[in-house]
Amino acid sequence: MLGMWVFLVTEILFFGGLFLTYSVYRYWYPAAFAAASHEMIVWAGTLNTVVLITSSLTMALAVQAAHTGERRTLIVLLIATMALGCVFLGVKAFEYRTEFVERHIPGHGFQFEGAYARQAQIFFSLYFVMTGLHALHMIIGLGVMAVMLWWSWRGVITAQYSSPIEISGLYWHFVDIVWIFLFPLLYLVGRHVH
Amino acid sequence: MSTEHAGSRRAYYAVFLVLLACTYLTWQVAYFDLGPLNTLAALGIAIFKATLVVLFFMHARTSPRLTWLVVIAGVFWLLILMTLTATDYLTRTWR
Numbered sequence: 001m002l003g004m005w006v007f008l009v010t011e012i013l014f015f016g017g018l019f020l021t022y023s024v025y026r027y028w029y030p031a032a033f034a035a036a037s038h039e040m041i042v043w044a045g046t047l048n049t050v051v052l053i054t055s056s057l058t059m060a061l062a063v064q065a066a067h068t069g070e071r072r073t074l075i076v077l078l079i080a081t082m083a084l085g086c087v088f089l090g091v092k093a094f095e096y097r098t099e100f101v102e103r104h105i106p107g108h109g110f111q112f113e114g115a116y117a118r119q120a121q122i123f124f125s126l127y128f129v130m131t132g133l134h135a136l137h138m139i140i141g142l143g144v145m146a147v148m149l150w151w152s153w154r155g156v157i158t159a160q161y162s163s164p165i166e167i168s169g170l171y172w173h174f175v176d177i178v179w180i181f182l183f184p185l186l187y188l189v190g191r192h193v194h
Numbered sequence: 195m196s197t198e199h200a201g202s203r204r205a206y207y208a209v210f211l212v213l214l215a216c217t218y219l220t221w222q223v224a225y226f227d228l229g230p231l232n233t234l235a236a237l238g239i240a241i242f243k244a245t246l247v248v249l250f251f252m253h254a255r256t257s258p259r260l261t262w263l264v265v266i267a268g269v270f271w272l273l274i275l276m277t278l279t280a281t282d283y284l285t286r287t288w289r
Contacts, residue, residue, distance in 0.1 A: 002260060002264065005261055005264045005265065006264055009267065009268030009271075012269070012272055013271060013272060013275065016272045016275055016276070017275070019276075020275060020276060020279055023280075024279065027283060027284070042221070046217065046221050049217050050214065050217060053210065053213045053214060054210070056210075056213075056247060056251050057207070057209075059251070060206045060251040061203065061206060064199055064202060064203060068199055166253075169251075169252070170252055173247050173252045174252075176247060177243075177244045177247055177248070180240050180244050180247070181237075181240045181244070183217075183220075183240075184220050184236035184237070184239070185236070188220065188224035188236060189224075192224060192225055192226055192227040192228070192232060193227075
């Protein structure tokens with residue numbers, strides 16, 4: 001258990017470096033960041049926030065069910081958590097596709113209306129790196145949950161041996177926390193500028 | 195034992211509802227022009243939500259002191275990273 005907490009601290013600093021980069025560039029180019037953030041699909045980001053918070057609830061309840069040895073409830077809750085994780089990634093894929101169609105992928109084909117094309121590209125680079133790494137964590141989380149589901153199914157997880165579920169839960173909640181910060185910083189910046 | 199578990203289930207649902215309310219709040223408040231307060235509100239709400247998740251969903255509230263130490267040390271190092279960088283970038287225009 002403590003090992004996972006220590007790992008999560010390294011993850012805090014890993015994402016912390018990216019949040020730091022974001023902060024510095026946003027401090028330099030506040031208007032460009034507001035304009036670029038305006039292109040984000042707010043309903044998709046909000047929906048995904050709700051989806052992840054709900055998946056954290058089902059995960060917390062799954063840990064509870066593991067502690068009390070309710071195998072069926074545990075399996076149902078793990079499947080629910082994984083399904084919500086897949087919904088999140090589906091919405092994310094839809095967003096990436098939209099950004100692709102609107103030529104917001106940084107690089108040669110990048111296009112952005114208005115005065116801030118160059119700086120907006122920095123915002124979109126950060127957007128794709130931060131949400132991409134977050135999505136990678138989600139995919140790893142889904143893999144971990146698949147193993148947990150398999151173990152629960154086979155009866156490896158019992159009331160006496162429930163710590164794998166709890167440790168996986170810690171990771172899942174951490175990924176949720178990263179999104180709790182990404183959502184306002186990427187989607188809601190400069191929403192009031194219209 | 196079972197009443198204790200039922201109690202924490204109720205706590206999970208309560209935390210979940212507060213998290214949803216905070217999401218709605220942070221989304222709505224972003225549409226008002228509050229100047230620098232916009233960022234402060236967004237970060238304040240996010241920190242509050244993250245704290246709820248750590249304390250209740252991740253059971254930090256009932257974890258041993260060593261876990262607390264690890265969590266606080268992690269946040270502390272993040273603050274060092276942010277603060278020392280800010281002392282550079284935020285003061286470059288000072289005369």
